[in-house]
Amino acid sequence: MTAQSAPRRFVLECDVCHQPSGPGALFCASCGVLSIDRQRNSYAATRRLRLGAFALDYLIIWLTAGIGWLIWLAIVAPHGQSPGKSLLGLYIVRTTGEQADAAYVWLREFGWDAAIGVAAVALLALLGAVAGTVEELLFLWLWLTVLFWAVSLFDAAWLLWDRDRQTLHDKILNTLVVERAREQR
Ligand SMILES: [Zn+2]
Secondary structure, eight states, X not given: OOTTTSOOOOOOBOTTTOSBOOSSOSBOTTTOBBTTOTTXXXXXXXXXXXXXXXXXXXXXXXXXXXXXXXXXXXXXXXXXXXXXXXXXXXXXXXXXXXXXXHHHHHHHHHHHHHHHHHHHHHHHHHHHHHOOSHHHHHXXXXXXXXXXXXXXXXXXXXXXXXXXXXXXXXXXXXXXXXXXXXXXX
């Protein structure tokens, strides 16, 4: 089929890979370059790396009782990274294209969990009013913990089917996760 007989498609061409980039997406659908980044050196982090960083962060939190992870986060947050992301070379950027600053990284790492945590405690307080015994309260607490983890996993799993590979907290905070320039892929 020659170019002339090919059906005309109204999609934008990516200026890096010269393939159709698809309408609306922040990343090129073909090569994954971040279109709003003027340097053209940020690419959508693969889903495997994203989940790897997620798992590493939880592993480091668990291994260091949270403390080592916090110190590590304080060091890498100014670079737009969490400990897990720093190990895998991933960076958090805003949907405006600039790298997330330290305050944004802390907000991203804590804001969401804090919000779920506060909601869980509020719910528990509400349930505490109806719970008659300590056993009932502990039972409710167990279920709230399960609910907390379910919501956290659902939040992270969102990147598996999201076009811009955003988690739910990425969507709320308008952030993306990228890898820096790679050789031609
Ligand atoms: Zn492209």
